[in-house]
Amino acid sequence: MSRRRRAIDFVCALAGLICFLPLMLIIGVLVKLTSRGPALFTQDRMGRDGQVFTLYKFRSMRVADRDGSPLTVTGDKRITPIGTFLRKFKLDELPQFWNIVRGDMSLIGPRPKIPHLEIMHMPFRPGITGAATLAFRYEEEMLREIPSEHLESYYSRYVKPRKAELDWDYMRTATLRSDLRLVWLTAVACISDRESEFQVTLPAFSIEGAD
DSSP states (O other): OHHHHHHHHHHHHHHHHHHHHHHHHHHHHHHHHHSSSOSEEEEEEEOGGGOEEEEEEEOOBOGGGTTSOSOOOTTOTTBOHHHHHHHHTTGGGTTHHHHHHHTSOEEESOOOOOGGGOOOOOSSOOEEEOHHHHHTTTHHHHTTTSOGGGHHHHIIIIIHHHHHHHHHHHHTTOOHHHHHHHHHHHHHHHHOOOOOSOOOOOOOOOHHHHO
């Protein structure tokens, strides 16, 4: 299925770039006009089999504040007003169609992690959306009550393993039909608050469990 998946990814991503180009130009201008810094945000992410690549997104955070924790929660003051809107509707991810055309990513797959936050070298291209992406669609809200000083340890203990499990279970049995369904569920999730079948419950925070 890998060659067929790659061909579908390439055609869909190229079509996406062409169709969304006017919208992407508007977003780029708005990002530039509303906060200091470049329109695009680039960062090294972990790809298939541990290969590092450069990921492209529309910048949604203030440049001066990007050096803090890589994890964000609802109400994070580093996020710009337009960044909040872009994140809500996943519009900040549109430049990743270029990553797909390049072969760095796929439409469906585990979200590409920052290298030090990746716990597994999966033999799959990372994706714009995936099983864990839908399950953790409200991740920033889910992590909101975790004290900032314990956020990364809590994330490493509970969130990373659960995401890896969800993505691995999905990808090892993925079919074209299941991929198309997941794309549809992602589109619905971007424009509605309807619950997805991919749901997770995280353990309540405790000082004992954070150490």
